[in-house]
Structure formats: structure tokens, C-alpha cells
Amino acid sequence: MTTSAPARTATYRLFEVALAARQQLSPHFVRLTFTGPELDSCGDTCLDQRVKLVFAEEGQIGPAVSAGEDWYAWWLGLEDARRPAMRTYTMRAVRQGLREVDIDFACHGTEGPASAFAVQAPVGARLLLVAPDATVPGSGSVGLAWHPGAATDVLLVGDETAAPAICGIVEQLADDVTGRVLLEVPTAADALPLRAPAGVSVTWLARDDRPHGERLLAAVREWATCLEPAVAPGEQDVPAEAEELLWDEVEPAGDRYVWVAAEAGTVAAVRRHLVRERGVDKAACSFMGYWKAGRAG
Numbered sequence: 001m002t003t004s005a006p007a008r009t010a011t012y013r014l015f016e017v018a019l020a021a022r023q024q025l026s027p028h029f030v031r032l033t034f035t036g037p038e039l040d041s042c043g044d045t046c047l048d049q050r051v052k053l054v055f056a057e058e059g060q061i062g063p064a065v066s067a068g069e070d071w072y073a074w075w076l077g078l079e080d081a082r083r084p085a086m087r088t089y090t091m092r093a094v095r096q097g098l099r100e101v102d103i104d105f106a107c108h109g110t111e112g113p114a115s116a117f118a119v120q121a122p123v124g125a126r127l128l129l130v131a132p133d134a135t136v137p138g139s140g141s142v143g144l145a146w147h148p149g150a151a152t153d154v155l156l157v158g159d160e161t162a163a164p165a166i167c168g169i170v171e172q173l174a175d176d177v178t179g180r181v182l183l184e185v186p187t188a189a190d191a192l193p194l195r196a197p198a199g200v201s202v203t204w205l206a207r208d209d210r211p212h213g214e215r216l217l218a219a220v221r222e223w224a225t226c227l228e229p230a231v232a233p234g235e236q237d238v239p240a241e242a243e244e245l246l247w248d249e250v251e252p253a254g255d256r257y258v259w260v261a262a263e264a265g266t267v268a269a270v271r272r273h274l275v276r277e278r279g280v281d282k283a284a285c286s287f288m289g290y291w292k293a294g295r296a297g
Contacts, residue, residue: 011139014054014071015039015129016061019121020100026190028160030105030118031092034129042101043132043139044094047172048165048261050143051091053103054128055113056084061126071130084128085113088290090165091131101129104167106160108186145249145286151257154179154200157220157270159213160186161290162261169259170196180223184216184262212293213266220270224278246271246289248282256284264289 017036025031036042043049054075056064060082067074075083093102105118117127132139146169148154154177158166163183170181171194178199184207185191191204205215246264248271258280260270271287274280 039099052130104164147251159262252284
């Protein structure tokens, strides 16, 4: 008598992957292609769907995979000094037939474990990917902050850490969607090719030597000058400072949707201007702090 493996129930699962290729997209963007024996069942929603990379040591990969759906308990159970770093990303492409996924990294040196891996890891280096399991119902919609509802006019705002998610979103927008995309990147050479609907304008803002978020906030202010307030300015309360990691997802009921992801302080400043000062309905805005200044990536 043969017995089948129990059906998976978790919408996310652990995949063992290896670095297959590295492509330098621009001075600060690197695309890593990973391959793995079970990536034919990796969910391919992309957009801004969150996945995690676990930068495990070679000797930790086997025990993690053996833990199955209990991988997170395995990770938590390790001593602090041995617990591998885990970072959140979005996938730019999933090729189930080839068992490959692409993940784009925004790199600033090699100080953090993720940047060090992106820049220095040899082809063949193994690590762990936590991603949606396409064999489990509902996995295509988990881990998403992009909830446009029926909105047909969009504003997407982000820094380089949000660029992979924004690019994935823009490439899947319907042809009749209109709007603006504002992306702040380290240099003009970091502007990436991006296919957008005819009615969506994409602006890449080179930071150069300016403070992080300065050009992004200025561009948002310019965009907002032509708005008619949906709510009287000052009526909607928002915190004055960035929370530890500001995260506020909504699904709008109207025609406009605002999606903002960047460094937490920048996101807080954008939220304050749009919601409090310009009267943009906060029920139509998703604000996500992707990272906090001062922490190595």
C-alpha cells in the first residue's frame, strides 16, 4: 500500500534555491536569478507580493527544508548568533516551466547580509526562499499590499527599494488605467526600462547628493497641486513622525488609488502632505515603510 504526502495548507512555503545568474541592471540595481527543483510550484503573481530570502549557512539548509511547514519555528529556535538573516523582497519574474525566479536588489555597498550576497555570492550559492505555494488555494492573493479595487487612476510613489514592486505593478496595469509613477533612485543611470500604459506617466528622479526622499516629496507636492480635496485639509489625523515601520494597506472604493512605499520617514512625510495638508482621502491610500534609515540591508 502506498501513502501520499499530506496536502500542504500553508499559502507560503520554503523553497531551496541556488543562485543561477547575476545581471547588473544599473549602477545600483542587480538582478539575481535563482533556480530550484520545486520552483515549478512557486506562485507567479509578482506585483508587490512579499517573499523572503533566508541567508542560511550551507549546513542550515538541510534542517530548514526538513522542517517543512515548521521552518519558521526552526528559524526562531536557533541561537541569536546562528540565526540567519531574513529579508523581504518582491519577485520580478517567475518562470515555473524553467524552475526559475528573478529578484531585483537595490545595492549600496556590501555592509548588510543581503547586499553582500547580491554583490559577492558565487553562482551556485544556496539559500532559502519563502514564497507563495501555487498548489495551495488563495496563495495568489496573500502578501499583497496592492489593492486597487476598481480604481482607474493611480499614483505610485517609491524609492529604489520599492522599484521592483512598482515595476511589477506597472507592467500589469490595464491599458485604460491612467496615472503617475514617481520613483527616486540614486543616480540618473539607475532609471530602468519600464513598459507602462499610454495614460501612465513614469518619472525617475535622480537623488545624486540630495537627502533621501527630498526629490520624491517635492514631486508628490507638485502632483498634488492640481487636486480638489476629497476631505477638508487638516480633518484627517495622521501621526507626526514615522512609526517603527509604517504600514497601512487599503482598498479604495473610488476611482483613485495612491500606493506609496519607501524609507519610513519619507513615507510619513508623503502621507502627512497628501492626507493632512492636501485632503486626499486616506481610505484611498496605502502607505508602506519598506525600511528604516540607519539599518543595514
